[in-house]
Amino acid sequence: MTVALFAEQLLNGVQFGLMLFLMAAGLTLVFGVMGLINLAHGSLYMVGAFACAAVANFTGSFWLGLGASLAAAAAAGAIVEIVVIRRLYNRDHLDQVLATFALILIFSEGTRWVFGSFPLYLNVPELLSGPVSLPLGVEYPLYRLAIIVIGFAVAIGLYLLIAKTRLGIRIRAGESDRAMIAALGIDIRFLYTVVFALGAGLAGLAGALVGAIQSVQVGMGEPVLILAFVVIVIGGIGSIKGALFGSLLVGLVDTMGRFLLPWTFKLFMDPSQATSIGSALASMLIYILMALVLVAKPKGLFSANA
């Protein structure tokens, strides 16, 4: 194992973590402000990826596709919020889980209806293709590096939005006291739609960015959604800071576990067995991490309303 390989896996972990953050940020915001658990968040990720692939294949421009993914996912989010989600805020979590599970069925099967069962392919844009040389002799794909930069930029942007703008003040006020900000004359229904569309747009952006390195297919959002749940359980529901920390932790632990565990087992085991045991254990690692965090802090590391 060389230093370069180790550094490359580390960067992959950060990249994976930041994409999880784009998903987890929306989920945790929607939960924090509206008290809603949204299983259909993964569907918005898928909508973003499909919109990007369709527009990029049609126009030939990845960048137009990226814009389309944001717009399509945010629009889908706003429509879903107005038609369905709005009726669920005062319901219990069970109703929310079921209704959003129903939305997943509708989104997944609807997408399959429109685009067919075969995965779409989305190429990395010309400008960002090829590797780039980093210190320590690391050759790293430029596109993945760009994803890391975009991920951090979004994280900073989100922080500024919530900490410094009027909209951010309203969102924070909505988190602490819904009835009071409605009484102060703020259109709470509109605010909810905006927050939901914001979260949806971030999920769509993540879907489009990841779509270019994996394939764009129905059901692609669901594994990411469940990882995003793990992230916000670790980070604390409702906390953006927790979501960022949790995402990076989960991204790094998962990537490094898949890389290091088989390698470690090979030191004292026969190689084929080491690979199978190592990878089986690596796939469970983040859930074990989650269990450990729960033992120490049942409300997550950065719980917003502890």
Added chain:
Amino acid sequence: MLNYSRETILNTVLTLLLLGIPFAALAIDEPFYVTLATRVTIFALAGVGLNFALGLGGLISFGHAAFFGLGGYAVGILASHALNYEPLMSSPFEIEGTTQMVILWGVAMIVSGLAALIIGLFSLRTSGVYFIMITLAFAQMIYYFAISWPAYGGEDGLPIYVRNGFPGVNTLVPINFFMISFGVLMLAILLVAVLRNSRFGAALQAARQNEDRLSAVGIKPFYIRLAAFVISAMITGLAGALFADLNRFVSPSMLSWHTSGEIMVFVILGGVGRLFGPVAGAALFILFEFIFGGLTEHWMFFLGLVLLAVVLFARGGLIGTIAGKVRYD
């Protein structure tokens, strides 16, 4: 009394329908419907398990596929060892595989019960939306383990070449296997009915309604919930064992979160907390799949729409809609 008797009548009608349809199907020589009714029965059993935790205890577990799948894998693994004549383990003492259903059921229930004990110890420390996400995450952990562990088929699943045996019954005859499943379902419903009216059931429902008062009378809600979660998982695990024998195949899809969602759908479509709710829900689900699945390959789309409509507009499920609100008597 009116509502009470209406629910009783509905339950009786449901049971008789479920029991009658396979025999009617045999009479008109359509054996396929026997298998369909067996699926309803097994799914209903899985739902009865979840309904115990969800309906009575208010524990919204989104990870019951874990127990369903573990029950299935317990059967698949033991049966495959028995058929290949290789012991499951040889040291320190030898454990042979088996093809006896009754033993397999016991193992399936113990395995899913133990898994529920461990998952419950962690996830019951939390409540509300955390509990939903954590049960989902643990189920997903087992799902990924099953996919990446190659010894028992990994992603491809594990076939059971011959359906396991039951003393004195030829289980390969579909109607016989239906009767076994039906008997198990009725026993499970009876068990839940007895538990519901016991001191334990009262404490469990109290834990859902008012945790603080339960603690104030000196009963720890945590242990009550843990016991309920384990019992619930054991019933669902038993359903998984039967499902493995029905299909003669187990695959990681039994463990997938879609299965958790579906088990929850059976409970909700029928009516949360109703004794026969899962039976009604599973029947509706299979009926819907059968009718719309024949018309369009995109039947899941319409299932989503119907489910959405039920959640938004028809709270209480089928039994709630027909028999009215739950009476606390």
